[in-house]
Amino acid sequence: MNFGHFDDQHREYVITNPRTPWPWINYLGNEDFFSLISNTAGGYTFYKDAKFRRLTRYRYNNVPMDSGGKYFYIKDADTSWSPGWKPCKTELDSYECRHGMNYTSIKGEKNGVTASALYFVPLKTWAEVQKLTLTNHSKAVKKLKVFSFIEWCLWNAAADMENFQRNFSTGEVEIEDSVIYHKTEYKERRDHYAYYSVNVPVQGYDTDRESFFGLYNGFDEPQVVAEGKSRNTEAHGWSPIASHYIEVELQPGEIKDFIFILGYVENKEDEKWESKNIINKKKAKETIARFNTAAKVDAALADLRRYWDNLLSIYTVDSGDEKLDRMVNIWNQYQCMITFCFSRSASFFESGIGRGMGFRDSNQDLIGFVHQIPERARERIIDIASTQFQDGGCYHQYQPLTKRGNNDIGGGFNDDPLWLILGTISYIKESGDFSILGEMVPFDNDMSVARTLFDHLSVSFDHVVNNLGPHGLPLIGRADWNDCLNLNCFSNDPNESFQTTENKSEGSKAESLMIAGLFVVYGRDYVTLCKKLGKHEEAARAQSHVDTMIDAVKKHGWDGEWFIRAYDYYGRKIGSKENEEGKIFIESNGWCTMAGIGKEEGLCTKALDSVKERLDTRYGIVLNNPAFTKYYIEYGEISSYPPGYKENAAVFCHNNPWIMIGETVAGNGNRAWEYYKKICPSYLEDISELHKTEPYVYGQMVAGKDAFKPGEAKNSWLTGTASWNFYAITQFILGIQPDYDGLIIDPCIPDSWSAFKVTRKFRGATYKIEIQNPEHKSKGVRSVSVDGKPQDTNLIPIFGDGKEHNVTVLLG
Numbered sequence: 001m002n003f004g005h006f007d008d009q010h011r012e013y014v015i016t017n018p019r020t021p022w023p024w025i026n027y028l029g030n031e032d033f034f035s036l037i038s039n040t041a042g043g044y045t046f047y048k049d050a051k052f053r054r055l056t057r058y059r060y061n062n063v064p065m066d067s068g069g070k071y072f073y074i075k076d077a078d079t080s081w082s083p084g085w086k087p088c089k090t091e092l093d094s095y096e097c098r099h100g101m102n103y104t105s106i107k108g109e110k111n112g113v114t115a116s117a118l119y120f121v122p123l124k125t126w127a128e129v130q131k132l133t134l135t136n137h138s139k140a141v142k143k144l145k146v147f148s149f150i151e152w153c154l155w156n157a158a159a160d161m162e163n164f165q166r167n168f169s170t171g172e173v174e175i176e177d178s179v180i181y182h183k184t185e186y187k188e189r190r191d192h193y194a195y196y197s198v199n200v201p202v203q204g205y206d207t208d209r210e211s212f213f214g215l216y217n218g219f220d221e222p223q224v225v226a227e228g229k230s231r232n233t234e235a236h237g238w239s240p241i242a243s244h245y246i247e248v249e250l251q252p253g254e255i256k257d258f259i260f261i262l263g264y265v266e267n268k269e270d271e272k273w274e275s276k277n278i279i280n281k282k283k284a285k286e287t288i289a290r291f292n293t294a295a296k297v298d299a300a301l302a303d304l305r306r307y308w309d310n311l312l313s314i315y316t317v318d319s320g321d322e323k324l325d326r327m328v329n330i331w332n333q334y335q336c337m338i339t340f341c342f343s344r345s346a347s348f349f350e351s352g353i354g355r356g357m358g359f360r361d362s363n364q365d366l367i368g369f370v371h372q373i374p375e376r377a378r379e380r381i382i383d384i385a386s387t388q389f390q391d392g393g394c395y396h397q398y399q400p401l402t403k404r405g406n407n408d409i410g411g412g413f414n415d416d417p418l419w420l421i422l423g424t425i426s427y428i429k430e431s432g433d434f435s436i437l438g439e440m441v442p443f444d445n446d447m448s449v450a451r452t453l454f455d456h457l458s459v460s461f462d463h464v465v466n467n468l469g470p471h472g473l474p475l476i477g478r479a480d481w482n483d484c485l486n487l488n489c490f491s492n493d494p495n496e497s498f499q500t501t502e503n504k505s506e507g508s509k510a511e512s513l514m515i516a517g518l519f520v521v522y523g524r525d526y527v528t529l530c531k532k533l534g535k536h537e538e539a540a541r542a543q544s545h546v547d548t549m550i551d552a553v554k555k556h557g558w559d560g561e562w563f564i565r566a567y568d569y570y571g572r573k574i575g576s577k578e579n580e581e582g583k584i585f586i587e588s589n590g591w592c593t594m595a596g597i598g599k600e601e602g603l604c605t606k607a608l609d610s611v612k613e614r615l616d617t618r619y620g621i622v623l624n625n626p627a628f629t630k631y632y633i634e635y636g637e638i639s640s641y642p643p644g645y646k647e648n649a650a651v652f653c654h655n656n657p658w659i660m661i662g663e664t665v666a667g668n669g670n671r672a673w674e675y676y677k678k679i680c681p682s683y684l685e686d687i688s689e690l691h692k693t694e695p696y697v698y699g700q701m702v703a704g705k706d707a708f709k710p711g712e713a714k715n716s717w718l719t720g721t722a723s724w725n726f727y728a729i730t731q732f733i734l735g736i737q738p739d740y741d742g743l744i745i746d747p748c749i750p751d752s753w754s755a756f757k758v759t760r761k762f763r764g765a766t767y768k769i770e771i772q773n774p775e776h777k778s779k780g781v782r783s784v785s786v787d788g789k790p791q792d793t794n795l796i797p798i799f800g801d802g803k804e805h806n807v808t809v810l811l812g
């Protein structure tokens with residue numbers, strides 16, 4: 001069953017039934033000021049950091065689901081309704097939500113009136129603009145009462161949910177004209193306040209929640225709306241809200257717009273006050289004035305659209321398959337940008353208070369957006385590297401607001417450092433900017449021990465070399481990419497968390513074949529980079545470590561039919577035919593085949609066939625098999641999940657592209673494509689009821705074959721799945737890879753395809769690439785011509801001349 005459809009021309013997903021199987025959300029803002037908004041206007045707003053600067057309150061995992069948001073209540077005679085169906089839940093005559101690129105519009109119709117609410121954060125603005133358009137389609141004059149509603153959060157989203165003995169007494173607001181200001185804690189330790197305005201005079205307002213709703217009512221039945229009149233309350237403690245009350249008269253056919261602005265202001269210490277206890281409202285008024293007419297709002301939306309036109313013009317495919325085109329050209333790129341902005345912090349599965357920016361996560365995310373915003377990627381790389389330690393290890397996470405390592409989770413995840421090599425070389429290959437390598441970057445944010453970014457890459461490489469186990473394979477540390485394979489943690493204390501429990505430090509023999517494969521892939525990239533820089537001795541030294549690793553993998557990491565996953569604390573195999581459960585895992589087989597380890601001897605093909613045979617399912621490739629059915633204390637969290645969920649044998653979508661890429665390295669375009677389609681959301685639209693999460697973005701996991709409901713997805717939006725799938729499809733399947741000296745063209749496609757086209761903007765020129773496949777091959781470039789001239793290599797040069805160049809590639 002479908003709950004809507006794609007509108008590719010407008011780059012929108014159109015939801016036509018508000019009762020989606022889960023709230024289907026969108027993100028507003030792309031720099032400092034952000035909102036999450038569901039298809040029924042649920043969600044919340046924050047400035048930069050969803051934990052420390054939360055502007056509006058949200059109730060996660062509540063009954064009913066998705067409670068609290070940016071609501072409008074419309075009272076028309078005795079009927080109260082909301083354009084997004086919720087919260088009133090009055091049956092609408094029609095409903096439509098359009099989620100677009102950083103904007104959402106929600107339209108409802110009832111008794112001859114349509115109310116359309118457009119929500120977006122204009123570029124370079126610390127505010128969310130809401131344009132509410134009311135249209136009278138009826139033949140009668142309509143006298144409507146409109147109530148807006150938001151609920152303030154007392155800034156720190158964690159304390160806001162905990163410390164009620166304090167919170168209930170601290171809330172403070174100011175009301176002036178049609179603007180409601182939230183100024184809790186402004187006088188003592190905050191230099192910021194928030195406001196909610198409307199561009200017309202109001203007939204009333206409320207700022208005290210209890211007065212607005214009535215203590216025992218839900219969001220669906222505010223007392224004030226029922227009474228048809230606000231109470232003009234001023235909040236003193238308890239829970240401050242902001243609600244405007246506007247009386248509107250509409251003649252038949254008449255349309256009226258109202259502009260609401262939810263904004264944030266920071267003031268310098270000596271500019272905080274207008275007079276005693278009266279906040280300085282200058283900046284708020286400036287922002288309000290920028291958007292006080294519908295024409296100004298429409299112009300700001302047009303700017304936002306142009307911004308996205310530009311971002312989405314850098315890589316576009318025309319394949320003839322609309323499901324593929326809309327993912328590559330629109331939604332997958334959009335999701336990558338969202339992961340850039342939020343890492344793993346705020347979604348409808350991440351509460352915004354738990355996690356900061358992940359070292360490994362953010363580096364991997366980078367491969368999905370570096371082509372769009374190379375300058376911001378550059379800054380991100382420096383921020384991440386600045387939290388690294390001198391020995392190459394790193395904090396697992398850092399806080400976006402302070403950009404400092406966050407010690408709550410600690411460090412010791414031994415895959416972390418290698419991802420910095422991936423992030424950095426992806427940036428250089430895209431931009432050609434080698435100067436980043438010379439930047440002086442601190443360790444643990446301490447500038448006195450700064451070294452160049454290149455040196456950071458060297459210590460990242462050496463962190464593996466310096467932490468080898470008994471088989472010469474990388475020690476896993478706390479865990480590798482799989483956060484749940486906690487081989488050194490031995491936790492059976494209910495008060496401990498798998499995420500923070502320290503390793504049993506002495507005597508561990510736990511080694512990771514996943515890190516081994518990762519080391520070979522990015523170690524080789526490090527070698528190439530050294531050679532590019534003329535550092536031949538370092539290149540030779542690094543190459544010898546890579547070669548030694550390859551030998552170690554072949555000798556101790558091959559199980560006969562596939563690569564084993566790891567050695568545990570005691571030095572026993574995991575992911576081997578000798579094991580009773582968890583005989584085979586996806587990660588080591590993905591990375592060792594991407595690395596091409598043992599390709600000549602046929603190991604890669606064998607491993608990929610084993611994955612196909614044992615891990616592939618209708619809904620994607622599961623992480624391991626057989627699933628763990630009991631708790632193995634020496635494995636940790638992975639065996640604590642019920643079979644088929646999360647890291648215990650779910651389809652963990654983040655790692656499926658590793659196999660897709662492995663298949664392309666082996667030349668199997670058909671299989672790579674088959675795997676791609678299985679988890680790609682646009683191909684799953686028709687099973688939305690089962691799939692549950694948004695059909696326009698990837699979720700982190702889909703329940704595996706051992707689960708109660710295989711095919712059911714969770715944890716949409718903030719997942720490395722976005723960037724890895726984009727990377728796999730664009731660079732390995734469609735095969736257009738940015739490289740130091742040009743674009744490499746090396747597709748690996750299903751042999752049924754006859755042709756496809758890609759337009760790629762790269763280093764100041766536009767490449768119009770046409771791939772023809774008359775002989776229906778999967779891989780192999782037979783001839784290349786550029787602007788009509790034959791070329792004897794599939795590396796297309798850098799032109800940098802601002803012009804278009806036609807590239808024709810014949811496979812065969």
Ligand code: GLC
Nearest residue numbers: 344358360361481482483484
């Ligand atoms: C989550 C984490 C990521 C980890 C993965 C596998 O997606 O954000 O860091 O690698 O789970 O456990």
Ligand code: GLC
Nearest residue numbers: 355483484498499637646647
């Ligand atoms: C849990 C999850 C994993 C996630 C980690 C984040 O271990 O299973 O997916 O990466 O928490 O801290």
